[in-house]
Amino acid sequence: MSGILVVAEHRQGELSDSVPELVGLANGLKEGLGGPLMVAVIAQDPSAFSDQVNLAGVDEIVQVPVSVAEFQPDVWEAALQKLVAEKGASVVMTPHSVDGWGYAPTLAAANGYGFASDVLETKVDGGEVVAVRPGYGEKVHMEVGFPGKDAVVLTVRSGEHPVVEESGSAEVTTAEAPDVTPRSEHKRFIEPESGGGVDLSQEEFIMSIGRGISDEENVEQFSELAEEIGAALGCSRPIADNGWLPKAHQVGQSGTTASNCKFYLALGISGSVQHQAGMKHVDSIVAVNTDPEAPIFSVAKYGVVADIFDIAEELRPHFE
Amino acid sequence: MKILVPVKQVATLDEEFELQEDELDVDHDFCEYDINEWDDYSLEEALQIKEANEGQEVEVIALTVGDDDAEDALRTCMAKGADRAVRIWDDAMEGADPMAIARAIAKFVEQEKPDLVFAGVQSSDQAFAQTGMQVAALLGWPHAAVVNNLDYTPGAGTATVRRELEGGLEEEVEVQVPAVMTIQLGINDPRYASLKGIKQAKSRPIDEYSPADLGLSEDEMGASGSLSQVRKVYVPEKGQAEMIEGTPAEQAARLAEIIKEFKGAAS
Numbered sequence: 001m002s003g004i005l006v007v008a009e010h011r012q013g014e015l016s017d018s019v020p021e022l023v024g025l026a027n028g029l030k031e032g033l034g035g036p037l038m039v040a041v042i043a044q045d046p047s048a049f050s051d052q053v054n055l056a057g058v059d060e061i062v063q064v065p066v067s068v069a070e071f072q073p074d075v076w077e078a079a080l081q082k083l084v085a086e087k088g089a090s091v092v093m094t095p096h097s098v099d100g101w102g103y104a105p106t107l108a109a110a111n112g113y114g115f116a117s118d119v120l121e122t123k124v125d126g127g128e129v130v131a132v133r134p135g136y137g138e139k140v141h142m143e144v145g146f147p148g149k150d151a152v153v154l155t156v157r158s159g160e161h162p163v164v165e166e167s168g169s170a171e172v173t174t175a176e177a178p179d180v181t182p183r184s185e186h187k188r189f190i191e192p193e194s195g196g197g198v199d200l201s202q203e204e205f206i207m208s209i210g211r212g213i214s215d216e217e218n219v220e221q222f223s224e225l226a227e228e229i230g231a232a233l234g235c236s237r238p239i240a241d242n243g244w245l246p247k248a249h250q251v252g253q254s255g256t257t258a259s260n261c262k263f264y265l266a267l268g269i270s271g272s273v274q275h276q277a278g279m280k281h282v283d284s285i286v287a288v289n290t291d292p293e294a295p296i297f298s299v300a301k302y303g304v305v306a307d308i309f310d311i312a313e314e315l316r317p318h319f320e
Numbered sequence: 321m322k323i324l325v326p327v328k329q330v331a332t333l334d335e336e337f338e339l340q341e342d343e344l345d346v347d348h349d350f351c352e353y354d355i356n357e358w359d360d361y362s363l364e365e366a367l368q369i370k371e372a373n374e375g376q377e378v379e380v381i382a383l384t385v386g387d388d389d390a391e392d393a394l395r396t397c398m399a400k401g402a403d404r405a406v407r408i409w410d411d412a413m414e415g416a417d418p419m420a421i422a423r424a425i426a427k428f429v430e431q432e433k434p435d436l437v438f439a440g441v442q443s444s445d446q447a448f449a450q451t452g453m454q455v456a457a458l459l460g461w462p463h464a465a466v467v468n469n470l471d472y473t474p475g476a477g478t479a480t481v482r483r484e485l486e487g488g489l490e491e492e493v494e495v496q497v498p499a500v501m502t503i504q505l506g507i508n509d510p511r512y513a514s515l516k517g518i519k520q521a522k523s524r525p526i527d528e529y530s531p532a533d534l535g536l537s538e539d540e541m542g543a544s545g546s547l548s549q550v551r552k553v554y555v556p557e558k559g560q561a562e563m564i565e566g567t568p569a570e571q572a573a574r575l576a577e578i579i580k581e582f583k584g585a586a587s
Contacts, residue, residue: 011485070491073463096449098485101441101502102465105450108547109419109457115547117448130551136333136346136445141556144548155449183462184495187480192488204586229579241506247488254484263582273447284582286575287561293335302578303561304571314572318580 002034005062005089007080008041008053009099011070012189015052018095020163022156025122026093027057027164032124038062038087039170042079042177044069056166062087063174070186076103079177081111084151086175091129096155108153114146117155118273129154138273138295159277198248200234200256205263208234208251208279212268212289212308216244222267225312228319229265234258236269252278268308271296321474322379322434323366326425326452327359327397329390330445344550355393358440360510362503365470366438367401367511376474379403383428385413385421391526398521399513410530412538417546422454424541427534429459435474437500441466449502456500464495468504472497 004026009016023039030037036059041049046063053061064079066072080103084092092107094100096118108115114129120141121132128145129152135142146152200206207226213219219239226233233249240250251258253274258264264282269275271287271294279285280299287300288311297303304311330353337350363382370378382397383406384390394405408424429437439452449465456463468490469482476497483491484504495501513521531541543549564574 011489073465098466098483101449102453102463102483105418105453106457106463108450109422109454113547115419115450117450131548134447134556135553136331136351139333139337139555140339140346140553142550143552143554145551146548149547183499184464184493187492187494189485190482190490190492205582230583237505250488253486255488257487262586263579265579284578285561286578288575297561297563298558300561302575303563304575305563306568306571310568311572311575314569315576318573318576 003087003089004029004033004035004037004091004093005080005083005087006037006039007092007094008039008049009071009095009097010043010049011099013048015049016095016097018097018156018158019053020055020165021158021161022093022095023055023057024164025156025161026091029091029122029124029129030057033090033127033129035059038089040064040080040083042066042076050172054168054170055164056168057164058168058170061170061172063172064177065174066177068182068186071099071102072182072184072186073102073106074180074182074184075177077107077110078180080107082178083175084111084113090151092151092153094153094155096157100155104153104155111151112149114149114152115154116144116146116152119154119156120160122154157273159280193247198232198246200232200249200251200261201259203232203258204260205231206234206251206258206261207231207265207267208236208269209239209267210236210269210275211238213239216242219244222312225316228316231265236272236275251275258282266296266300267312269296270294271299321376321436322381322432323369324381324383324429324432324434324437325359325363325366325397325402326383326385326437326439326455327363327393328356328384328440328443329353329386329393330356330443332445339553339555343552343554345553353389353392355396356440356443358442358444358503358505359393361505361507362438362440363397363400363402364508364510365503366436368508369472369474370401373474378474381406381432381434383408383425385409385416385424394526395518395521396513398524399517400511401517404527405524406527406529408529408531408534410532410541412541413531415543415546416541417548418448418451419454419547420540420542420545422451422458423536423545424531424534425451425455426458427531427536428529429455431534435498436472436479439500439502441502441504452500452502459500462496462499463501464493464499465502466504467501468507470501470507
């Protein structure tokens with residue numbers, strides 16, 4: 001078997017940003033493994049995405065028309081299983097996304113394909129695919145292989161690879177999806193609640209608080225500090241989950257991406273991958289944390305190992 | 321009805337640690353163990369369904385696939401209110417990836433026939449985000465990943481759930497039951513175990529099975545039942561922030577300077 005199949009995710013009619021990045025990674029694998037490189041578009045009207053996924057290096061765009069408008073795991077898994085068999089793909093690449101978590105592991109498990117999630121790098125060794133993924137809270141990397149597997153499914157972390165912007169000259173084909181009865185049904189999307197005028201995606205200067213603030217009653221003093229230094233107030237997941245700040249303040253994968261932020265001050269945030277997904281692109285990140293090993297220090301420009309309460313108290317007079 | 325909650329004892333690495341000599345894992349002497357954070361939420365969700373439906377006899381079973389040390393996670397679950405605790409292990413499970421773990425869980429499900437399986441979205445140590453979904457695939461059950469809201473009445477043929485998507489968006493989905501769901505942080509407010517609960521849990525029995533007892537063959541356990549195999553573990557080179565040293569007053573003064581430089585440049 002040979003060939004690489006990239007899954008083009010989409011939602012509400014928008015193609016996922018992950019596609020040009022997955023194509024970039026797949027182009028590298030294609031050099032070592034051989035082609036073809038195929039992009040699968042499973043959608044009610046897959047042709048709507050054809051131009052966008054026709055990127056340099058893509059040999060074939062496989063349109064798979066299906067009856068469901070939005071992601072449905074049974075439909076996607078069945079369609080991909082059939083494509084792998086028909087096209088003889090030896091690698092299936094999907095984003096390490098919320099939808100990806102719903103069909104990639106089941107595709108692999110149901111068919112006995114090799115599988116690795118949250119893949120950071122791929123390479124070819126002796127004709128076989130090798131994936132690198134993190135372990136133990138990102139403190140180590142592990143190289144994993146898939147001995148004896150004809151096909152391998154990889155969910156790839158976003159934001160780690162160069163994107164392909166140049167368009168290509170792929171052949172467009174159509175494949176029929178198997179007839180399956182979906183066992184779950186998409187009802188509706190629920191848009192994020194507006195945050196009373198808070199839109200962190202527009203802010204240039206964000207000061208975010210995390211678990212390090214310890215208690216709800218401490219939120220106010222940090223909110224005041226943010227105001228004094230002229231920053232918008234952000235937070236990490238536990239603060240929003242506890243209801244200490246509205247969800248609109250949360251930066252990260254399931255919150256807001258700080259798209260326009262140029263300066264990010266992280267107070268008492270350890271820096272989980274999910275939080276980093278919303279801020280690690282920012283040029284100037286300054287992190288204050290008591291734990292010198294906190295992952296946030298590996299993406300920050302400046303680091304301060306200290307108690308955030310001490311730093312906050314000492315910082316305030318400089319802005320009065 | 322029954323709800324099965326698979327839980328994992330996760331490892332946190334010490335600041336300083338060493339790898340095993342074969343470089344296939346870290347040296348476990350440098351690990352501390354605790355119950356996976358996501359599993360606190362999946363257990364809580366099961367307990368809340370039980371408590372909201374007292375007349376219906378909802379049984380909550382906590383399950384782990386792990387050696388003796390993993391019993392701590394089960395005791396925590398019992399102390400919070402799980403009705404039963406089950407541990408599956410055999411030394412042949414060493415080297416298991418999530419798929420081999422999922423095979424053992426799926427065998428238990430076939431025997432016990434719960435209505436719902438609530439697994440954590442991922443574990444805080446390895447973050448595979450796959451075990452729960454692979455259990456669903458092995459059973460051929462409906463499933464929903466990353467559930468942050470759940471509406472289910474015992475006996476009903478479907479559950480209405482919300483999935484937490486990216487960027488604050490959510491999706492409402494109706495899922496046929498029996499089903500496997502992976503449960504996201506924030507879905508509820510997990511309880512603490514009471515002192516009385518902790519005391520009682522110490523003396524309660526844990527059902528133990530070997531994977532073979534459940535019908536798993538040798539080639540489905542451990543490395544041979546896995547979809548991947550670790551070739552090498554190493555410490556990656558990381559970017560490192562320029563550290564600002566000194567007393568808190570000195571650190572804050574430098575921080576203020578950096579902020580003011582940025583604001584000056586921005587305005």
